Amino acid sequence: MKIRFHLPGFTRNYHLNMLLLQLMEAFPDAFREDVEIASFYGDFPPSLWNGGRCVNGIYSEDTMRYVISTVNAKGISLRYTFTNPLINPSHLDDKHCNRCLELAQREDKLNGVIVVSPTLEKYIRKHYPNYQFVSSTCKQITDREALLEELEKDYALTVLDYNWNNQWDVLEQLPHKDRIELLVNAVCPPNCQRRKAHYQHLARTQIHYCEHLQRNGASVPFRNPESFVCPHANEQHYGTTKFSTHISPDDLYGRYVEMGYRNFKIEGRAAHLLNVMESYMYYLVKPERRDEIRLIYLLSLQQSKIIKIDE
DSSP states (O other): OOEEEEEEOSSTTHHHHHHHHHHHHHOGGGBOTTEEEEEEEEOOSSOTTOOSSOOOOOOOHHHHHHHHHHHHHTTOEEEEEEOOTTOOGGGTTOHHHHHHHHHHOOTTOOSEEEEOOHHHHHHHHHHOOSSEEEEOGGGOOOOHHHHHHHHTSSOSEEEOOGGGTTOHHHHHHOSOGGGEEEEOSOSSOTTOTTHHHHHHHHHHHHHHHHHHHHHHOTTSOOOOSOOOOOTTTTOOHHHHTTSTTOOOHHHIIIIIHHHTOOEEEOOOSSSOHHHHHHHHHHHHBOGGGHHHHHHHHHHHHHHTTSSOOOO
16 A cells, blocks of 8 residues: 655646656655655745645646646656635636646546645636645534534545644544645644634635736735744754654554554745755655655755855
8 A cells, every 4th residue: 555645836846746756766765665755735926826835826727737638657756835815706707717727637637636625626616627626624622513514514634723633532433534635744733723724824825916016017026914923934844853743654654554544744845945844855765765855856966056055
Protein backbone atom coordinates (compact mmCIF):
# COMPACT_ATOMS: atom_id res chain seq x y z
CA MET A 1 0.00 0.00 0.00
CA LYS A 2 1.43 3.36 -1.08
CA ILE A 3 1.98 6.24 1.33
CA ARG A 4 0.68 9.23 -0.57
CA PHE A 5 2.00 12.77 -0.14
CA HIS A 6 0.30 15.96 -1.32
CA LEU A 7 2.79 18.76 -1.94
CA PRO A 8 2.43 22.55 -1.98
CA GLY A 9 2.44 24.71 -5.07
CA PHE A 10 2.25 23.78 -8.76
CA THR A 11 3.15 27.33 -9.82
CA ARG A 12 5.62 28.99 -7.44
CA ASN A 13 7.07 25.61 -6.41
CA TYR A 14 6.77 24.01 -9.86
CA HIS A 15 10.49 23.60 -10.56
CA LEU A 16 11.23 22.58 -6.98
CA ASN A 17 8.61 19.85 -7.16
CA MET A 18 9.53 18.57 -10.60
CA LEU A 19 13.15 18.35 -9.51
CA LEU A 20 12.05 16.32 -6.50
CA LEU A 21 10.43 13.82 -8.87
CA GLN A 22 13.70 13.56 -10.80
CA LEU A 23 15.61 12.86 -7.59
CA MET A 24 13.12 10.19 -6.59
CA GLU A 25 13.61 8.51 -9.95
CA ALA A 26 17.41 8.81 -9.90
CA PHE A 27 17.93 7.79 -6.24
CA PRO A 28 15.00 5.53 -5.30
CA ASP A 29 16.99 3.81 -2.55
CA ALA A 30 17.46 7.17 -0.76
CA PHE A 31 13.74 7.74 -0.27
CA ARG A 32 11.36 6.13 2.18
CA GLU A 33 9.77 2.89 1.02
CA ASP A 34 6.33 2.90 -0.61
CA VAL A 35 6.23 6.70 -0.89
CA GLU A 36 4.54 8.34 -3.85
CA ILE A 37 3.67 11.92 -4.75
CA ALA A 38 -0.08 11.91 -5.24
CA SER A 39 -0.80 15.58 -5.93
CA PHE A 40 0.46 19.13 -6.16
CA TYR A 41 -2.04 21.68 -4.83
CA GLY A 42 -2.32 25.39 -5.56
CA ASP A 43 -3.73 27.78 -8.16
CA PHE A 44 -2.90 29.73 -11.28
CA PRO A 45 -2.89 33.43 -10.31
CA PRO A 46 -4.88 35.56 -10.33
CA SER A 47 -7.56 33.22 -8.96
CA LEU A 48 -10.44 34.93 -7.22
CA TRP A 49 -11.58 31.60 -5.77
CA ASN A 50 -8.20 30.79 -4.23
CA GLY A 51 -8.02 30.57 -0.44
CA GLY A 52 -5.77 29.60 2.44
CA ARG A 53 -3.03 31.85 1.11
CA CYS A 54 -3.19 35.02 -0.98
CA VAL A 55 -1.34 34.44 -4.25
CA ASN A 56 -0.52 37.33 -6.60
CA GLY A 57 0.70 37.34 -10.18
CA ILE A 58 -0.56 36.55 -13.66
CA TYR A 59 -0.09 33.25 -15.51
CA SER A 60 -0.61 32.89 -19.25
CA GLU A 61 -2.80 30.16 -20.66
CA ASP A 62 0.23 28.63 -22.40
CA THR A 63 1.98 28.31 -19.04
CA MET A 64 -1.14 26.87 -17.46
CA ARG A 65 -1.43 24.26 -20.19
CA TYR A 66 2.25 23.37 -19.82
CA VAL A 67 2.05 22.92 -16.05
CA ILE A 68 -1.12 20.83 -16.26
CA SER A 69 0.25 18.57 -18.99
CA THR A 70 3.67 17.98 -17.40
CA VAL A 71 2.26 17.29 -13.95
CA ASN A 72 -0.43 14.98 -15.26
CA ALA A 73 2.10 13.18 -17.49
CA LYS A 74 3.72 11.97 -14.27
CA GLY A 75 0.36 10.55 -13.14
CA ILE A 76 0.13 13.24 -10.46
CA SER A 77 -3.08 15.06 -9.62
CA LEU A 78 -3.22 18.84 -9.91
CA ARG A 79 -5.53 20.19 -7.21
CA TYR A 80 -7.00 23.66 -7.24
CA THR A 81 -7.13 25.35 -3.83
CA PHE A 82 -10.49 26.98 -4.49
CA THR A 83 -11.01 27.41 -0.76
CA ASN A 84 -11.95 31.08 -0.49
CA PRO A 85 -14.75 31.04 2.13
CA LEU A 86 -16.19 34.39 1.00
CA ILE A 87 -17.31 33.30 -2.46
CA ASN A 88 -20.86 34.34 -3.27
CA PRO A 89 -23.03 33.87 -6.39
CA SER A 90 -21.66 37.06 -7.99
CA HIS A 91 -18.19 35.49 -8.09
CA LEU A 92 -19.16 32.29 -9.92
CA ASP A 93 -18.79 33.72 -13.44
CA ASP A 94 -15.13 34.60 -12.90
CA LYS A 95 -13.60 33.94 -16.33
CA HIS A 96 -10.12 33.02 -15.16
CA CYS A 97 -11.19 30.45 -12.57
CA ASN A 98 -13.68 28.87 -14.95
CA ARG A 99 -10.97 28.66 -17.60
CA CYS A 100 -8.64 26.96 -15.10
CA LEU A 101 -11.29 24.28 -14.56
CA GLU A 102 -11.90 23.89 -18.28
CA LEU A 103 -8.21 23.32 -18.96
CA ALA A 104 -7.61 20.68 -16.28
CA GLN A 105 -10.88 18.73 -16.44
CA ARG A 106 -10.30 15.09 -17.43
CA GLU A 107 -12.64 12.18 -17.92
CA ASP A 108 -10.49 10.02 -15.63
CA LYS A 109 -10.94 12.54 -12.80
CA LEU A 110 -7.20 12.65 -12.16
CA ASN A 111 -7.30 16.30 -11.11
CA GLY A 112 -9.06 17.74 -8.09
CA VAL A 113 -10.63 20.75 -6.44
CA ILE A 114 -10.26 21.51 -2.74
CA VAL A 115 -13.41 23.24 -1.50
CA VAL A 116 -14.82 25.20 1.45
CA SER A 117 -17.70 27.35 0.15
CA PRO A 118 -20.93 25.35 -0.37
CA THR A 119 -21.94 27.87 -3.03
CA LEU A 120 -18.77 27.32 -5.04
CA GLU A 121 -18.74 23.57 -4.50
CA LYS A 122 -22.29 23.23 -5.82
CA TYR A 123 -21.40 25.30 -8.88
CA ILE A 124 -18.27 23.29 -9.71
CA ARG A 125 -19.98 19.94 -9.18
CA LYS A 126 -22.71 21.00 -11.63
CA HIS A 127 -20.51 22.49 -14.37
CA TYR A 128 -17.25 20.53 -13.94
CA PRO A 129 -18.17 17.06 -12.69
CA ASN A 130 -14.95 15.37 -13.82
CA TYR A 131 -12.96 16.40 -10.77
CA GLN A 132 -12.12 14.78 -7.47
CA PHE A 133 -13.60 16.89 -4.67
CA VAL A 134 -11.59 17.34 -1.48
CA SER A 135 -12.93 18.79 1.76
CA SER A 136 -10.47 21.41 2.98
CA THR A 137 -8.80 21.71 6.37
CA CYS A 138 -9.82 25.39 6.11
CA LYS A 139 -13.31 24.33 7.20
CA GLN A 140 -11.80 23.95 10.70
CA ILE A 141 -14.03 21.08 11.77
CA THR A 142 -13.09 20.51 15.41
CA ASP A 143 -16.32 18.92 16.65
CA ARG A 144 -16.20 15.12 16.56
CA GLU A 145 -19.80 14.60 15.46
CA ALA A 146 -19.45 17.21 12.73
CA LEU A 147 -16.28 15.49 11.55
CA LEU A 148 -18.01 12.10 11.41
CA GLU A 149 -20.77 13.68 9.34
CA GLU A 150 -18.20 15.24 6.97
CA LEU A 151 -16.48 11.88 6.46
CA GLU A 152 -19.73 10.39 5.16
CA LYS A 153 -20.06 13.00 2.40
CA ASP A 154 -19.08 12.50 -1.22
CA TYR A 155 -15.44 13.59 -1.02
CA ALA A 156 -12.43 11.78 -2.45
CA LEU A 157 -10.52 12.98 0.61
CA THR A 158 -11.22 15.02 3.73
CA VAL A 159 -8.27 17.00 5.09
CA LEU A 160 -8.54 17.00 8.87
CA ASP A 161 -8.16 20.10 10.98
CA TYR A 162 -4.61 19.98 12.31
CA ASN A 163 -5.86 19.96 15.91
CA TRP A 164 -6.90 16.32 15.49
CA ASN A 165 -3.26 15.37 14.95
CA ASN A 166 -1.93 13.09 17.71
CA GLN A 167 -5.35 12.71 19.34
CA TRP A 168 -4.86 8.98 19.21
CA ASP A 169 -8.14 7.99 20.85
CA VAL A 170 -10.09 9.81 18.12
CA LEU A 171 -7.81 8.88 15.23
CA GLU A 172 -8.02 5.18 16.08
CA GLN A 173 -11.81 5.26 15.89
CA LEU A 174 -12.36 7.39 12.77
CA PRO A 175 -13.93 5.58 9.80
CA HIS A 176 -12.75 5.83 6.19
CA LYS A 177 -9.09 6.29 7.09
CA ASP A 178 -8.21 5.68 3.45
CA ARG A 179 -10.15 8.86 2.58
CA ILE A 180 -8.58 11.05 5.26
CA GLU A 181 -5.64 13.39 4.66
CA LEU A 182 -3.50 14.66 7.52
CA LEU A 183 -1.69 18.01 7.56
CA VAL A 184 1.69 17.06 9.00
CA ASN A 185 3.51 20.39 9.46
CA ALA A 186 0.99 23.12 10.22
CA VAL A 187 2.66 26.45 10.94
CA CYS A 188 -0.16 27.49 13.28
CA PRO A 189 0.24 26.75 16.99
CA PRO A 190 -2.30 24.33 18.47
CA ASN A 191 -5.82 25.73 18.87
CA CYS A 192 -4.82 29.03 17.30
CA GLN A 193 -7.50 31.61 18.07
CA ARG A 194 -6.46 33.78 15.10
CA ARG A 195 -6.73 31.05 12.44
CA LYS A 196 -10.32 31.74 11.30
CA ALA A 197 -9.78 35.50 11.22
CA HIS A 198 -6.55 34.94 9.28
CA TYR A 199 -8.35 32.81 6.67
CA GLN A 200 -10.99 35.54 6.35
CA HIS A 201 -8.32 38.19 5.92
CA LEU A 202 -6.54 36.17 3.23
CA ALA A 203 -9.85 35.59 1.46
CA ARG A 204 -10.67 39.30 1.40
CA THR A 205 -7.15 40.13 0.26
CA GLN A 206 -7.41 37.68 -2.65
CA ILE A 207 -10.69 39.27 -3.74
CA HIS A 208 -9.27 42.80 -3.34
CA TYR A 209 -6.24 41.84 -5.44
CA CYS A 210 -8.29 40.36 -8.29
CA GLU A 211 -10.64 43.34 -8.29
CA HIS A 212 -7.61 45.65 -8.36
CA LEU A 213 -6.28 43.92 -11.48
CA GLN A 214 -9.64 44.23 -13.20
CA ARG A 215 -9.81 47.96 -12.45
CA ASN A 216 -6.20 48.99 -12.86
CA GLY A 217 -4.23 46.26 -14.61
CA ALA A 218 -0.90 44.82 -13.49
CA SER A 219 1.06 48.05 -14.01
CA VAL A 220 -0.46 49.72 -10.94
CA PRO A 221 0.97 48.38 -7.65
CA PHE A 222 -1.53 46.65 -5.38
CA ARG A 223 -1.88 48.08 -1.88
CA ASN A 224 -3.84 45.93 0.50
CA PRO A 225 -6.50 48.02 2.28
CA GLU A 226 -6.18 45.93 5.45
CA SER A 227 -3.44 44.23 7.44
CA PHE A 228 -3.16 41.17 9.66
CA VAL A 229 -0.33 40.39 12.04
CA CYS A 230 0.53 36.77 12.85
CA PRO A 231 3.72 35.90 14.75
CA HIS A 232 3.82 32.46 13.12
CA ALA A 233 3.26 33.54 9.52
CA ASN A 234 6.93 32.95 8.64
CA GLU A 235 7.54 29.94 10.87
CA GLN A 236 10.49 27.90 9.61
CA HIS A 237 10.22 24.14 9.15
CA TYR A 238 11.96 23.13 12.36
CA GLY A 239 9.95 25.69 14.29
CA THR A 240 6.81 23.65 13.59
CA THR A 241 8.30 20.50 15.09
CA LYS A 242 7.85 21.86 18.63
CA PHE A 243 4.05 21.97 18.33
CA SER A 244 1.99 19.16 19.82
CA THR A 245 0.11 18.99 16.53
CA HIS A 246 3.28 18.22 14.59
CA ILE A 247 3.47 14.78 12.98
CA SER A 248 7.00 13.39 13.10
CA PRO A 249 8.34 11.02 10.42
CA ASP A 250 8.64 8.24 13.00
CA ASP A 251 4.97 8.55 13.93
CA LEU A 252 3.91 9.00 10.33
CA TYR A 253 5.61 5.84 9.05
CA GLY A 254 4.85 4.00 12.28
CA ARG A 255 1.62 4.75 14.12
CA TYR A 256 -0.35 6.52 11.40
CA VAL A 257 0.42 4.03 8.64
CA GLU A 258 -0.21 1.13 11.01
CA MET A 259 -3.63 2.61 11.83
CA GLY A 260 -4.50 2.74 8.13
CA TYR A 261 -3.80 6.37 7.20
CA ARG A 262 -2.22 6.78 3.79
CA ASN A 263 -2.58 10.45 2.77
CA PHE A 264 -0.39 13.22 4.15
CA LYS A 265 -0.25 16.90 3.27
CA ILE A 266 2.89 19.03 3.51
CA GLU A 267 2.25 22.77 3.94
CA GLY A 268 4.34 25.40 2.16
CA ARG A 269 2.65 27.29 -0.69
CA ALA A 270 3.93 30.62 0.65
CA ALA A 271 7.11 29.43 2.38
CA HIS A 272 10.68 30.04 1.20
CA LEU A 273 11.75 27.44 -1.35
CA LEU A 274 14.55 26.16 0.88
CA ASN A 275 12.13 25.80 3.76
CA VAL A 276 9.85 23.69 1.55
CA MET A 277 12.82 21.66 0.34
CA GLU A 278 13.84 20.91 3.93
CA SER A 279 10.35 19.63 4.73
CA TYR A 280 10.72 17.24 1.79
CA MET A 281 14.05 16.03 3.16
CA TYR A 282 12.50 15.53 6.57
CA TYR A 283 9.47 13.52 5.50
CA LEU A 284 10.48 11.77 2.29
CA VAL A 285 14.19 10.93 2.52
CA LYS A 286 15.76 8.25 4.71
CA PRO A 287 17.56 9.98 7.63
CA GLU A 288 20.95 8.51 6.73
CA ARG A 289 20.71 9.89 3.16
CA ARG A 290 19.36 13.39 3.87
CA ASP A 291 22.68 15.23 3.73
CA GLU A 292 23.59 13.63 0.41
CA ILE A 293 20.22 14.27 -1.24
CA ARG A 294 19.99 17.79 0.21
CA LEU A 295 23.34 18.70 -1.37
CA ILE A 296 22.35 17.25 -4.74
CA TYR A 297 19.04 19.11 -4.51
CA LEU A 298 20.73 22.42 -3.69
CA LEU A 299 23.30 22.08 -6.45
CA SER A 300 20.57 21.24 -8.94
CA LEU A 301 18.53 24.25 -7.84
CA GLN A 302 21.57 26.47 -8.29
CA GLN A 303 22.43 25.04 -11.70
CA SER A 304 18.84 25.55 -12.81
CA LYS A 305 19.06 29.15 -11.53
CA ILE A 306 16.02 28.56 -9.35
CA ILE A 307 18.00 29.86 -6.38
CA LYS A 308 21.19 31.90 -6.25
CA ILE A 309 23.99 30.89 -3.92
CA ASP A 310 26.95 33.29 -3.77
CA GLU A 311 30.22 31.63 -4.67
